[in-house]
Amino acid sequence: DGGITQSPKYLFRKEGQNVTLSCEQNLNHDAMYWYRQDPGQGLRLIYYSQIVNDFQKGDIAEGYSVSREKKESFPLTVTSAQKNPTAFYLCASSISVNTEAFFGQGTRLTVV
């Protein structure tokens, strides 16, 4: 079945360590996105990519990095520079701009 797969579902890391969250889609979508969700707040855009080998910062990119070497994959690295990394992270994709977005199941990251 076509869809977006995020892994792992739960992730624990020690403070100061970088960690990479995986996002893979087999929908042949050009655009991919990473969002962060915190309690009581709406989803906020971290990074997005409209095409392979290109990506743009979203509203809260500081402390994060991404790559888009393949159309299917858009991994997010949470670096030690991110001051408050514990959150729920959602990946999404869409065919192109201004089309419906499809979301993954999310990764809950806890930094201890």
Place this chain on the structure above:
Amino acid sequence: KNEVEQSPQNLTAQEGEFITINCSYSVGISALHWLQQHPGGGIVSLFMLSSGKKKHGRLIATINIQEKHSSLHITASHPRDSAVYICAVRPPSYNTDKLIFGTGTRLQVFP
């Protein structure tokens, strides 16, 4: 003040009740999305609207562009409808799918 406001924040209902969730926004938009987030966290897109009304099964979404308001209705609610419902808007000035999200309405339907 958030650019996208949802009401109510929390909603409980008995099975079979008609449910309405509201979304008001303060920016111009090219489209509005209704999303459903289940307890596990995954999000499913329910509707994308730019005008009028859409229906899918027991779900109906309406939008009034002039009043900057949208509603999501659930007819004959069922416990499996229990989830967080999120409204998101896309401003037309952006050259990408940059959505502005509401904080969600948590719905619990009891048998």
